Amino acid sequence: MEEDKPLASLSLTHVHYNPEDHLSFLSAWLALVPQALCVVYVTLVWATREVEVGLMFAGQLGCEALNFALKRIIKEERPKQMFGKGYGMPSSHAQFVSFFAVYMGLFLLSRHSPNLANDSLIFRIVASLGIALGSTAVAVSRIYLTYHTTRQVLAGCAVGVVFALAWFSFTGFLRSYGWVEWGLDHSVARLFRLRDLVVSEDLAEAGWQRWETKRKTRRSANGGRSSSKED
Template sequence: MAAVGECSLSVPWKSVSLTHVEYPAGDLTGRLLAYVSLGPIFIIVGFATLIVFKRELHTISFLGGLLLNEGVNWLIKNIIREPRPCAEIHSSVYSKYAMPSSHSQFMWFFSIYSFLFLYFRMHQTNNARFLDLLWRHVLTLLLLTVAFLVSYSRVYLMYHTWSQDHHRSVSVRLSIFTQEILTPLFPRIAAWPISEFFLIRDTSLIPNILWFEYTVTRTEARTRQRKLGTKLQ
């Protein structure tokens, strides 16, 4: 705790603008959209948690694609160098350039990649095709809605214009690149000594990883339960 008289305003203070989102005071819609626009931050934290506990190559490549997407966005911004529409309102932002929106491009990459994963990698279980397809449709609709809301929030909060928010083609190309180029390399990467040391696994050849993990866990639990029951008799 600073002692009395030690606080000084001789040097201007700045916010950590990477997660700093401003909205008009008293605007409930703006406040909600400001929280929605922080979606990329929550997703990055979620991916980091999944990688630590799951150590699965597909999750790692997904995060790698997101980081590649951010790098391409930074490159495009610094080539075009188009200023933000209301720089006088948002004096503290991570980047002074606005074209294209990194938040929106991040969310559209995430949504498109998830769509490709759900419909082209995961396969339905034999006994629940209708329910399987239903939850995929619902989840895809939810992801696209969130991506649109993030795009809308950046325009509503005056960080970008609609013309600066058109970047879907970049997200589509990067999503397909990550899916088609990296996935075939997974078996080779999983065999590397460093992958074995960190217990990094490849589940790309398993049609439905959720169903696989569920059945394997259930079978193992029942086997151990029977062995424990036999020992107690």
């Protein structure tokens, strides 16, 4: 009897596409971007313990919760030619990537100010535009794969942008009034070694400088021992 039971499909990664259409194949991969970004979020939160990354991830999850609620309030069906389940208004993919692009762009252009001689505003602008372009591709792919109508995707983008602006303002309020600093002084935050360096420091560059200093110290120590042996 167990063998007769039909199997279910995990719709989280199950994407319909036309295997003979290269753009459809690319769109299927673009559909996995939100899942990939969630993996990146969790990895960065665990590896860096940066409070800014945690705040952005919290906002991203809040945006997803809002999408979940809106779909069940509006109850608009997906396009008829789509075989998937669930409501389509607004597009969760479009809302997800819109939030990510807007919040990241605002962070790079107005909050992130690393004290580096080679820091370039142009580079941060280009990075923001690149993220926005990639997010647009993800949103358009939902229309191309007929998972959503153009109206559903545009609605998702609008909600994502508005929520990103609101959440960025809220996190700015927390910083301005010292709530972030207060939270970092809490015993729980100290237990998990939470920190707030990414706003004023390039983490890759800081890590590289510490690594270079450690290497130079080790080489100097090895050289000193070699000299003493020769004497």
